[in-house]
Amino acid sequence: MTNALSDEDVPLSQRKSLAANKGVVDTGKKRKSATVKSETHDDDHVPLKKKRATAAAVAPTKAKSKSKEIKKEEKPAKSTASVKPSPSPSKASGKSTKMNGGSKPTSEPEYDSDDKPLAKRKMKKIDSKTDAEETSTQEKEEEEEEFYKWWEAESNDNSVKWTTLVHNGVLFPPPYEPLPSHVKLKYNGVPVALPPDAEEVAGFFGAMLETEHAKNKVFQSNFFSDFKDVLKQCGGSHLKIEKFEHCDFTDIFNYYEEKRIQKKAMTAAEKKKIKEEKDKLEEKYKVCYLDGRKELVGNFRIEPPGLFRGRGSHPKTGKLKERVMPEQVTINIGLNTPIPQPPDGHEWAEVKHDNTVSWLATWKENINGAQKYVFLAANSSLKGMSDFKKFEKARELKNHITGIRNDYTKELKDELMANRQRATAMYLIDVLALRAGGEKGEDEADTVGCCSLRYEHVAFKPPNTVVFDFLGKDSIRYYQEVKIDQQVYKNLKLFKKAPKKFGDQLFDRLDPPTLNRHLQNYMPGLTAKVFRTYNASKTMQDQLDKIENKGTVNEKYVAYNAANRTVAILCNHQRTVSKAHEQSVGKIEDKILEIKLQRYRLKLMMGQVDPEMKKSDPEYFQPDTELDDSTIERLIDQIVQREKDKVTKKFQKENEKRAAENGELLPESELTTRMKVVEELEAEYKKERKTGKAEIRNGMTVEKLQAQIEKLTERIVNTTLQLKDKEDNSTVALTTSKINYIDPRLTVMFAKKYNVPIEKLFSKTLREKFKWAIESADANWRF
DNA sequence: CCAAGGACTTAGTACATCGTGC
């Protein structure tokens, strides 16, 4: 990306004229103070320092030396003894822990009969308890083990994540299973024998044939180029494969599809058995022992090979994600702890004992060269603690936000371009909840956040509406027409002014590190993302405050979701509407119409039973406005058809059953008889349409009809509400904000104060993740 | 100092499972 107005790019003279132009923008303001200087480095420095000094006076920060000292103290005495997987055993343990081959019993964590790892027992001894004490407290500890209330413990050291760590390493995906010999890729219609490695890659694509990815040109070409590489590497094929267009993957696709169907069609018992086997295989990887406590591991599975599914228009989408070998995997584990055995005949890349990090294993992924990690599960103490800290940090922002807002409002008019940009960015991050927006590379999808916004991402509608239109994280579109602060409006116009052009950065004097450094002055640990957490939780609190404490649990639940939705919209959390959405909306709409039709028919009857009533209120007896003639015809056809289908289906089913039981089949005449009932119904509808008179069944009274009408009206109201809810929710993802942004204690507070079972608001996994919140917040808790 | 790399949070989607209305 180009920095259009960086000092290097724009000569001083030009910059001056630029500055003059910029001044013009500030209509109606004192020219001199409003003029933005495009400063040289020297210019930049002096005022900046001054500004900082004043800012510091307003929002005092800790003396620099002091904060440095603190930082030093926080730094761990990093004990990152790194053991290369050579024959050298884990020295300290004194046991010979072979890294490869042989199956020494000590290579895997050993559990004794009460299922505790050795490390834990050692720990307990260290905990300096006499044996008697230990036995007496043993049971309690057993229980505590499951419910370690870290949030009630005092220690708060961030840097050391654990003292002992015991785990079983990672689970590798199963090896490739070659296709049966009759299933082959066809090239120009001719089946091709592929070496297994190449066949596997072709299979990745084949299995995805019907997905959107497989229709994407970039995906196709990335896949194909990698496929050819693999094919070449493993010896090629008798047929020269050169053109993607000539490849036919349908046989492969059908094969995998067939397999899927088979799997689905398995009996419950078969499925259960397979699941049990899988569970048994995975069991030992699922848990680890952190400081002697049992914790769940999150993603203990090494990611299987496949085709990279980059989001948005990712230049690398479709590339081959290679199989990860043990030789690429680094294990992190406690010192003096049995090292998990790599698969037979393999070695780990490295075994580390770094207690300043929380990962159990890591490897480098081949697409972007990024690190992948195996971490603990979301319900672990480690994750819980940092979650807790995140929200506490966001709450702390409460105490600074007024000052920060005052400052950036002032600085919106700062004469230093850099400061003005920073203030403007802070406004956008605070008010619109934009992300920081770091720089991105050429080989990534083109997405932006605040600092990386470009010329083409904003448009202006006087007097003060800005249209934001850009792709954010995950290539999710951010489109908002917002009325914003007049000065921010002016500033954004200024940042977009010529000579800036399409492709140029709006904030050419600002990047996330610069912004975050500034934020640290207000509050230690304050960064751009804290604003998102703060504003999300603050919004939730405000929304919940508005909810009246009355009505049914369901009503309160709906109100909670509405509050949740406000937050999700603020954070622009979206989901793609499912393919079935439109269809299902149509269905509900039809359902409402059908109920309305039935209600109208009841009214018709009532009018006949009591003509006086009809006379006194003819309006009431009119059909609903949507029920025009053609709609009614359509609905009737629909109802009749559905009934017919039902009868046929039921008939067929009964016969199937009879056939299975070796009994006599029902005669066709039975079907005809049954169908008669539907035909009578149809005739009744038709007659009713023709004559405008309904058939009155005996025993019908006005009272009964009225009761039925009321019931239908209620159903119409409910279904309409349901439909609206569905529409409103169709593109909004509530879960992301629930999991990451809304302080869970708010939800707990709501549950307790409004007597809504927490189970209704948090799923089981969420309850486990937010256990700390559930146990620590009460009905009066506030963010 | 700054670019690259490392560690961790945040994100939507694909798929599994649940539960509910017919």
Place this chain on the structure above:
DNA sequence: GCACGATGTACTAAGTCCTTGG
């Protein structure tokens, strides 16, 4: 009791921010 939509979970990509090393 079953089909289907809703809900929940697993997965892994894509961010942020900090640390590291040249």
